[in-house]
Amino acid sequence: MVGSESGEFQHVSVMPEAAIAGLNLQPGGLYLDATVGGGGHSDRILAAQPEVQVVAIDQDEQAIAAAQARLAGYGDRVQFWRGNFADYQPGEMRFHGILADLGVSSPQFDTPERGFSFRHEADLDMRMDQRQAVTAATIINHWDETDLANTFYTYGEERLSRRIARAIVEQRPFHTTTELAAAIARCVPGSYRHGRIHPATRVFQALRIAVNGELTVLETLLQRAPDWLVPGGRLVIISFHSLEDRMVKQHFRNDDRLRVITKKPQVATEAEVAENVRSRSAKLRVAERIGGENPDPEIRDRKKSAAYLRGGKSSSQR
Numbered sequence: 001m002v003g004s005e006s007g008e009f010q011h012v013s014v015m016p017e018a019a020i021a022g023l024n025l026q027p028g029g030l031y032l033d034a035t036v037g038g039g040g041h042s043d044r045i046l047a048a049q050p051e052v053q054v055v056a057i058d059q060d061e062q063a064i065a066a067a068q069a070r071l072a073g074y075g076d077r078v079q080f081w082r083g084n085f086a087d088y089q090p091g092e093m094r095f096h097g098i099l100a101d102l103g104v105s106s107p108q109f110d111t112p113e114r115g116f117s118f119r120h121e122a123d124l125d126m127r128m129d130q131r132q133a134v135t136a137a138t139i140i141n142h143w144d145e146t147d148l149a150n151t152f153y154t155y156g157e158e159r160l161s162r163r164i165a166r167a168i169v170e171q172r173p174f175h176t177t178t179e180l181a182a183a184i185a186r187c188v189p190g191s192y193r194h195g196r197i198h199p200a201t202r203v204f205q206a207l208r209i210a211v212n213g214e215l216t217v218l219e220t221l222l223q224r225a226p227d228w229l230v231p232g233g234r235l236v237i238i239s240f241h242s243l244e245d246r247m248v249k250q251h252f253r254n255d256d257r258l259r260v261i262t263k264k265p266q267v268a269t270e271a272e273v274a275e276n277v278r279s280r281s282a283k284l285r286v287a288e289r290i291g292g293e294n295p296d297p298e299i300r301d302r303k304k305s306a307a308y309l310r311g312g313k314s315s316s317q318r
Ligand SMILES: C[S@@+](CC[C@H](N)C(=O)[O-])C[C@H]1O[C@@H](n2cnc3c(N)ncnc32)[C@H](O)[C@@H]1O
Pocket: 011, 012, 013, 014, 034, 035, 036, 037, 038, 039, 040, 041, 042, 057, 058, 059, 060, 063, 083, 084, 085, 086, 101, 102, 103, 104, 105, 106, 128, 217
């Protein structure tokens, strides 16, 4: 199964307090967890307020199963949807907050058969959604040299992208993670081979981003999510890669439906990084949907009656 010998889904949620604070939970609010994973963040949202409800999305079958098991105690306060958040259609539903904790979970990365890591021998897969046709093998064995080099350079910031792409095209087909990692290690200079990270690290990151179209789906989410929020509703994004963080920052800044709450990204504390190495590169940004009334019916009504008492009219009538 996933993530550990015992079959448990083990993923430590990143920046849980900051994520919950960023969502600014409202009593009775409706929240969208666009990347439920093992359900850690959703669990906190549901536990924080007794009447809050969550719609939980993940494209990974095993993640949805793990989250369903973890959140079963909340009954129908949580609903699941398996699919890509870029394809999600909320219909008439509007959310008081949306959370996206991007990238892969620890169980995805650590389960050898998923093919995300060059540390375990496995088929070149890397799909978050097991129904998808394109795998890492498709890209490695069929894309042309220039596209491979550009992918390694752009998504992996790999400065030897051309050399590695050439070696791959000359030696393919590749079937397993370890075969590919060994070929990359063979084609780079000795100094690179004995560097701080394995010489295949950046190429594997780039491949994962390409297989799952991670930047394209983030772009779609950033375009659509503001329309899924009630006025005053919050959008909280946790990213792990400078390309993603830059995209989030620019969208938040240029989107006239949003007001930026975090001028600078929030990062994990030293204590969290010491306990959860995944949090080291996390950047959390928050924006709020502009316009309209306060999403909390109680506060809204209180404001209306205060305005009425002051001037005999509600603020929307003035
Ligand atoms: C970092 S984990 C989330 C962990 C979760 N917040 C928790 O506390 O347990 C990211 C999850 O998002 C899912 N995911 C990533 N991109 C997605 C997308 N575009 N659509 C749906 N799910 C996605 C992955 O399958 C993975 O399970």
